[in-house]
Amino acid sequence: MTRLPLLAALLFLATFVLLPLGGLVVATVRGPDGWTLAAWAALADDRNALVQLAASLQLGLAATTVSLLLGGLHAWVTVGRDLPGGGWLGPLGVAPLVVPPIFVAMGFADIAPAAGFWPCALLLGVAHAPFVAVLAARGLRGVDGRAYEAAWLLRGGRRAELWLLRAIAPELLAGCLLAFLFTLADHGVPEFLTVKGKTWHTYAEGLFARWNRRAVGTTFAELQSPIVAALPFVAGLGVLLWAALRLRAQGPDRGVVQPLPRRPLGRWRWPALLAPTTYLAAGIALPVVVLARWALGSAQRLEPMSLSFARQSFHKAIDQGLPDLLHSLWLALGTALLVVLLALPLARAAARRQPLLDLLCALPAALPAILLGIALVRAFHDSPLLRSFGGDFYAGWGFAVCGYAARFLPFAALTLSAQVRRQPVAAEEAGLLVARPPWARAVRLHLPPLLPAAWTAAVVVFVLALRELDLAVVLPAANATAVRRLANAVHFQHEDWSGVIALLLLAIAVLVPLLPSLLAGRRLRSLS
Amino acid sequence: MTTSVAVVDLCVHRGSFQLGPLTFAVPSGGRLAVVGPSGSGKTTLLRCLAGFEPAASGTIRLGDAIADDGRRRLPPDRRGLGLVFQDGALWPQMTALQHLQFAAPGLAADDALALLRRAGLEARANDRPGTMSGGEAQRLGLCRALAPGPGLLLLDEPLRSVDVHQRDGLVLLLRTLADERRLTTILVTHDRDEALALATDLVVLREGRMVESGPAQDLLQRPATAFTAAFLLGAACLPVSATDGDRLSTPFGTFARPPGAPGDLRLVLLPGDVDLAPPGSGPAGRILCALPGEDPVRLRVALADQIVEAHARAAPPAGAEVTLALRAAPRFLPWHEPTRP
Incomplete structure (x- = not known):
């Protein structure tokens, strides 16, 4: 009985992650005339793919440096x-996660020329800095204050700070690796x-561009080349992800510790405010201000900004974008619910019996969403299995939820498995002595301590699903989301009502997770 | 209904650690303490009895039922036993009353409250463990273990997380409730006083092997090994070396080897076996401190790498160098293998 949820979750993983990926891999070696390595052999000659890979790596390194500077400094001070x-700037470190990277890009592009490599690195660095900020803060909160004080007593303040940096290095590196992964995959x-005049391309772009024009290729190798180029890279990313997971597992969060003593910043006390304000201004304030200005009519050259224009924008937004907004909302809610339901049994099994499940659950995080989307489309666009569900499941909400759930499962599974590991095994063993059915133990003993982490995971997945653009571009069932509509609308000079939709999307991303806390009247805890 | 326990040639493998083979029995209503230092396998034994660890070989019989014979294993919830965990292992989301009601399906609220009242927790019935002291949490752990009416009670160092002031009360409660129900009790601990307060029989473990076992009073009066004397009686065990023939060399001089004694012998010095003596008449030691009491004055003295308890009429200052002498004939015991007849 209690194995049923685990089996269902494993079946989901097999169906929506392993099967599509396996299909992609097989397709690269299975030509029209049988098995062949022609597509792989052609990889070395595909100069375009190699150049794009190199550009992605450079972009990843540069953006991660920006994330480290912004997020790391925010946590540090x-x-x-x-x-x-x-006290209140610290918990806000997670807030920029709510803002989709595309909104950050829109914000920056509105105030300055955003063409070229460095602006792109800056934008992506800002957008992914929350990973570093949240994990660095978690690392700092996990350090035993007594150990820090011992280092301070023995080696002095400056050496103690270096000791502290080493103590949180695993968390810091894990945050950087996540930022790196997300940048590469974006x-x-x-x-x-590109429309702002960019002259270089990343491999994720190349992947999508050639997938979009897949009918143009003439040979089997040409048709497969983007995927062939991507697979070794994905394997590399998988190794990086594994390293990030191992590093996080070595993090200092080992139960109750004495918090760090309050360390004085001295003469840097006020100047240090620059770090969190820059981080929050770039990550939240700038995009929100630009979007608000769009709603007020800043993009209209003929008339000044006004509230009456904002009212018109709002009406247009409701008229043009409400269905997309609602689609995004239901899609994100469905994804959050499904992901948590799947992650609970997977996390318990990974934490208590099969540690390798952690890696399996984390696999989708190593994939660019574009590649996962392509894999899902190839596996299911004409699937008799999906047709057996009745109706057009492939083009509907259900398939989009499954695709999004496959993409965001790692976040919930890893959060929950870490929480299971923190629960004392002895308390579960005490439950084994009780003559109750397994489901009663699961519901009464195992589930309640996981609920806070499950809620955190649901919120994170909800927010990530709301802001997801890449998967929405590929999956037909997810094409009609608000973020996708926004990305298109801006190309066609519809900034006015796009700004309103974007602000409404941000409001949903903030208010829906806050709602239960506001209703229950409880103080919010940091998502980290 | 109480349960007897019979363990025969039990072996448990846990990574590179091997426990056993162990053989012992506890009659119905008996009270056994398994003692030994950290890493000796006490908790592994208890977990195997509870069904959390599989036996590699051997048999565990609980009453008439075979709980584990290395092939078939009775699940923990069908062994009819209660376990009080080291640090409570309580369920943080449940109140005290809910603990008992979940542990014993069908237990009436009045009966649960009565049990909590016996443990002095009636006022805490609706509180969660997070708000309880270490002593209260252990009392609740005991109530939870007793609520389903087990025939066997396993105690895993139940006093470890309880502060000194609450220990006596918990010991009395454990004894009273176990006696009332005529429960078979198996306790594991590394604390001699805890073992003697709660058990009548002892099993001494060291590095996964049984050193000796028997009634507690026998082991206290006539330990068969230096290890048991050191662990239970606080004896200092000085290494000895064999000289020519059957002579044993010790810091106190050379003595004849006891007939039939094995190779690895120790000179066992129980508290009070040593007196202060005139300078030059014996080995030199350094005073560490004087223990409370006046006649005789009990002194802790460093001798080689051991601490012995010597008696004297007056207390020299701490740090003073003194000469020691044996008060009676030396006692030589094998280190941890009892002498075989």
Whole structure:
């Protein structure tokens, strides 16, 4: 009985991750005339693919450096410091996660020329800095204050700070690796900047471009080349992800510790405010201000900004974008619910019996969403299995939810498995002595301690699903989301009502997770 | 209904650690303590009895039922036993009353409250473990273990997380409730006083092997090994070396080897076996401190790498160098293998 949820989750993983990926791999070696390595052999000659891979790597490194500077500094000066306002600036570190990278790009592109490599690296660095900020803060909160004080006593303040940096290095590196992975996988922002005059391309862009024009290829090798080029890279990303997971597992969060002592910033106390304000201004304030200005009519050259124009924008937005907004909302809610239901049994099994399940669950995070989308389309666009569900399941909400759930399962599964590992095994063993059916133990003993982490995971997945652009571009069932509509609308000079839709999307991303807390009247805890 | 326990040639493998073979029995209503230092396998034995660890070989019989014979294993919830965990292992989301009601399906609220009242927790019935002291949490752990009416009670170092002031109360509660129900009790601990307060029979473990077993009073009066004397009686065990023939060399001089004694012998010095003596008449030691009490004054003295308890009429200052002498004939015991007849 209690194995049923685990079996269902494993079946889901097999169906929506392993099967599509396996199909992609097989397709690269299975030509019209049988098995062949022609597509792989052609990889070395595909100079375009190699150049794009190199561009992606450079972009990843540059953007990760920006993420480290912004997110790392934010955590460093707000956790355990006497920074003015640090108490509320610290928890805000997770807030920029709500803003889709494409909105950050829109915001920056509105105020300055955003063409070229460095602006793109800056945009993606800003957009993915929350990963570093959240994990670095988690690392700092997990350090035992007594150990820090011992280092301080023995080696002095400056050496103690270096010791602290080493202590949180695993978390910091894990955050950087996640930022790196997300930057490499991002297709939407580099593609958005293309219209602003960008002259170089990443491999995720190349992947999608050639997938879009797949009918143009003449030979089997040409048709397969983007996927062939992507697969070794995905394997590399998988190794990086594995390293990130191992590093996080070595993090200092080992139960109750004494928090770090409040460390004085001295004469840097006020100047240090620059770090969190820059981080939050770039990650939230700038995009929100630009979107608000669009709604007020800033993009209209003939008339000044006004509230009456904003009212018109709002009406247009409701008229043009409400169905997309609602589609996004239901899609994100469905994804969050499904992901948590799948992640609970997977996380328990990974934490208690099969640690390798962690890696399996994390696999979709190593894939560019574009590639996962292509894999899903190839596997299911004409699937008799999906047809057996009745109706057009492939083009409907259900398939989009499954695709999104496959993409975001790692976040929930890893969050929950970490939480299961923190639960004392002895308390579960005490439950084994009780003559109750397994489901009663699961519901009464195992589930309640996981509920806070499950809620956190649901919120993270909800927000990520709301802001997802890449998968929405590929999956027909997800084409009608608000983010997809926005990315298109801006190309066609519809900034006015696009700004309103974007602000409404941000409001949903903030308010829906807050709603239960507001209704229950409980103080919010940081998502980290 | 109480349950007897019979363990025969039990072996448990846990990574590179091997426990056993162990053989012992506890009659229905008996009270056994398994003692030994950290890493000796006490908790592994208890977990195997509870059904959390499989036996590699051997048999565990609980009453008439075979709980584990290396092939078939009775699940923990069908062994009819209660377990009090080291640190409570309580369920943080449940109140005290809910703990008991979940542990014993069908237990009436009045009966659960009565049990909590016996443990002095009636006022905490609707509180969660997070708000309880270590002593209260262990009392709740005991109530949870007793609620279904087990025939066997396993105790895994139940006093470890309880502060000194609450220990006596918990010991009395454990004894009273176990006696009332005539429960068979198996306790594992590394604390001699805890073992003697809660058990009548002892099994001494060291590195997964049984050193000796028997009634507690026998082991206290006539330990068969230096290890048991050191662990249960706080004896200092000085290494000895064999000289020519059957003589044993010790810091106190050379002595004849006891007939039939094995090779690895120790000179066992129980508290009070040593007196202060005139300078030059014996080995030199350094005073560490004087223990409370006046006649005789009990002194802790460093001798080689051991600490012995010597008696004297007056207490020299701490740090003073003193000479020690044996008060009676030396006692030589094998280190951890009892002498075989």
